[in-house]
Amino acid sequence: MLVNGTRVEDLAGTGLTTRQRYVVPLWVTVPLFLARHTARAVAWLVRHALTYWGISLPLLVLLLVWARFGRLEAVTVLVWWMALGLAWAYRWPASFSTAVAQPARGVWRWTTKYRRRWHPAMDGTGLTRMTPERQVYVPAVTRVRSTAVVDTLHLRLLHGQTPADVAARAEGLRHVYGAHRCSVIEDGPGRVRVLFYAKDPLRRIVAPLDPAPTPVLDALPVALAESGALFLLWLLGRHVLIAGASGAGKGSAVWSIVRSLAPAVRSGTVRLRGVDPKGGMELFPGRALFAEYADEDLTAMVALLERAVTDMNARKQRLKAAGLRVFVPSEDDPLEVILVDELAFLTAYAPKDVKAKVASALQVLLSQGRAVGYSVVAALQDPRKEVLPFRDLFTYRIALRLSEDSHVDMVLGDGALERGAACHLIPAGLPGIGYVRVEGAAEPVRVRFSYLTDADITDMANRWPAPGNTAWTTSTLPGSLDPDMDDIYRPGTETRSEKSTVADVYPFRYWTKGEHDLDD
Numbered sequence: 001m002l003v004n005g006t007r008v009e010d011l012a013g014t015g016l017t018t019r020q021r022y023v024v025p026l027w028v029t030v031p032l033f034l035a036r037h038t039a040r041a042v043a044w045l046v047r048h049a050l051t052y053w054g055i056s057l058p059l060l061v062l063l064l065v066w067a068r069f070g071r072l073e074a075v076t077v078l079v080w081w082m083a084l085g086l087a088w089a090y091r092w093p094a095s096f097s098t099a100v101a102q103p104a105r106g107v108w109r110w111t112t113k114y115r116r117r118w119h120p121a122m123d124g125t126g127l128t129r130m131t132p133e134r135q136v137y138v139p140a141v142t143r144v145r146s147t148a149v150v151d152t153l154h155l156r157l158l159h160g161q162t163p164a165d166v167a168a169r170a171e172g173l174r175h176v177y178g179a180h181r182c183s184v185i186e187d188g189p190g191r192v193r194v195l196f197y198a199k200d201p202l203r204r205i206v207a208p209l210d211p212a213p214t215p216v217l218d219a220l221p222v223a224l225a226e227s228g229a230l231f232l233l234w235l236l237g238r239h240v241l242i243a244g245a246s247g248a249g250k251g252s253a254v255w256s257i258v259r260s261l262a263p264a265v266r267s268g269t270v271r272l273r274g275v276d277p278k279g280g281m282e283l284f285p286g287r288a289l290f291a292e293y294a295d296e297d298l299t300a301m302v303a304l305l306e307r308a309v310t311d312m313n314a315r316k317q318r319l320k321a322a323g324l325r326v327f328v329p330s331e332d333d334p335l336e337v338i339l340v341d342e343l344a345f346l347t348a349y350a351p352k353d354v355k356a357k358v359a360s361a362l363q364v365l366l367s368q369g370r371a372v373g374y375s376v377v378a379a380l381q382d383p384r385k386e387v388l389p390f391r392d393l394f395t396y397r398i399a400l401r402l403s404e405d406s407h408v409d410m411v412l413g414d415g416a417l418e419r420g421a422a423c424h425l426i427p428a429g430l431p432g433i434g435y436v437r438v439e440g441a442a443e444p445v446r447v448r449f450s451y452l453t454d455a456d457i458t459d460m461a462n463r464w465p466a467p468g469n470t471a472w473t474t475s476t477l478p479g480s481l482d483p484d485m486d487d488i489y490r491p492g493t494e495t496r497s498e499k500s501t502v503a504d505v506y507p508f509r510y511w512t513k514g515e516h517d518l519d520d
C-alpha cells in the first residue's frame with residue numbers, strides 16, 4: 001500500500017506516522033460537549049417524565065397554575081387533590097392501591113432498594129451479556145409495583161434469554177435482596193415478572209373463610225395466597241387432586257372446599273357424596289352435609305361410586321335429549337361433588353376386585369363428568385403412578401407437604417419443582433401450606449388453606465345440612481380456634497394498615513383459569 005507515494009513498509013521504524021491528525025479548536029469542543037450532555041439530560045428527563053406521568057403530570061399542572069394564577073391557587077389545587085385522593089383511598093381502596101399506592105411504593109422501593117444493586121445482582125447471577133466489543137447488556141426493569149408483602153419487578157429479557165434462565169437464578173436473587181422468597185413468572189414473550197416476597201403471610205393460621213350466600217362455583221374462596229390475596233378455586237367442570245404426606249393438612253384443604261360450597265349444599269344446587277376409607281375419621285363430623293356417604297364398608301363405598309356413574313350417565317342422556325351442551329347447576333340438576341379421602345386405600349391397598357371396580361368407576365367419572373356437572377375431589381398421601389395410575393385425569397392439582405422432591409412433579413406436572421414448588425421443603429410445623437398448579441398457568445401458586453376445627457365442621461354441618469339431612473345434625477362441639485390467638489388470619493377483621501397487605505388491594509388475584517394477573 002502507498003501513502004503519499006511511499007510504501008507503508010518503508011516507513012516502518014522511521015518515526016513517521018501514517019495517520020493524519022486533526023486538531024479541533026477548544027471553541028468547538030466545549031460547546032459540543034455541553035450540547036451533548038444537555039441533550040442527554042433532557043432525554044433522561046423526558047423519558048422519566050413519561051414513565052412516571054402520574055407524578056410529572058400533576059406537578060406540571062401545579063407549576064402552570066402557580067405561574068398563571070399565583071401561589072395561593074396552586075396550594076388550593078393541591079389541597080383539593082389531597083382531599084380527593086383520601087376520599088378515593090377510603091372509598092375504593094383496591095383501585096386506589098392499584099393506580100396510586102403500588103406504583104408510588106414501587107418507585108420508592110426501586111430507588112431505595114433495588115436500583116443500586118441491580119447491575120451487580122444481574123452480573124453476579126450470570127444474567128448479563130457481554131458483546132465481543134465488551135459492551136455489557138443488563139435485563140431492563142420496565143416497571144415496579146410494591147405492596148407491604150411483595151415487590152414485583154417487570155423485566156425485559158435479553159435476546160436469547162428465557163424465563164427459565166431467570167427462574168434458575170431466583171434463589172441467588174433472593175439472597176442479594178434478602179427476600180423471604182423470590183419467584184419468577186412469565187409475563188409474555190420476552191417479559192417476566194420477578195417477585196420478591198418481603199415476608200410470609202402464610203405463617204399465620206387462616207381462620208375459616210365465610211362462604212358466599214350463593215357460592216360462585218368457579219371462584220370459591222378456599223385459601224390465602226402468598227401474595228395476601230384470597231385464593232379462589234374453580235370447581236365447576238374440574239376434578240381436584242390433593243396430595244400431601246401424613247399430617248400435611250389434606251383435611252383442611254377438603255373442608256375448606258366443602259365450606260365454600262356449604263350454602264349451595266343447603267339450597268340444593270350442590271350435592272355432596274362422601275367416601276372416607278379411614279372409617280369416617282375425616283368426613284363423618286360433617287355427615288349432615290353429605291347426601292350420600294360411606295365410610296366403613298368397602299362394598300358400600302364401591303356402590304356409592306358406581307351409583308354416581310349410573311346417575312351421571314342418566315344425566316348425560318337427559319341433557320343430550322334436551323339439547324343442552326352447557327351444564328348449569330340447578331336444584332333439579334345440582335353440581336355433584338364426589339369427595340374421596342385417602343384415595344390410595346381404594347386404588348392401591350384394597351382387595352383386587354375392589355381396586356378394579358373403584359378404578360373403573362373413577363376413570364369414567366373423571367373422563368366424562370366435567371361436562372355434565374360431576375366433579376371428583378380426592379385426597380391421597382402417595383402420588384406415585386403405582387398408587388394412582390390415572391392421576392393425569394385430575395385437571396386441578398394441589399400439593400401440600402410431600403415426603404420426597406420427586407413427588408412434586410408427579411403431582412403438579414413437569415417443571416413445577418424447578419419453578420419453585422418446593423413441597424418437600426414445607427416445614428411440618430406449617431400444615432395446610434401447599435402449591436397449586438392451575439390449568440393454563442405455568443407458575444405454581446403458594447397458598448395456605450383455611451383451618452376448620454372439629455367444632456367448625458359440626459357447626460357448618462348444622463348450619464348448612466343437605467336437604468333432608470337434619471337428622472344428622474349434632475350438637476356443636478366446643479373448641480373453635482382460640483379467639484385470643486394472635487397468629488390467626490381472619491379475613492374481614494384486619495386493621496386498615498393490615499388491609500393494604502391482603503386480598504382487596506393486592507395486585508394479583510389468582511384464578512384457576514390461568515389468568516393469574518388481572519392487573520395488566
Ligand SMILES: Nc1ncnc2c1ncn2[C@@H]1O[C@H](COP(=O)(O)OP(=O)(O)OP(=O)(O)O)[C@@H](O)[C@H]1O
Nearest residue numbers: 205245246247248249250251252431432449450451
Ligand atoms: N390449614 C391448617 N392450618 C393450621 N393447622 C392445620 C391446618 N391443616 C391441618 N392442620 C393441623 O395439622 C394436623 C394434621 O392435619 P390433617 O389431619 O388435615 O392432615 P392430613 O394430611 O389429613 O393427615 P393424614 O393423611 O395423616 O390424615 C391437624 O390436626 C391440625 O392440627
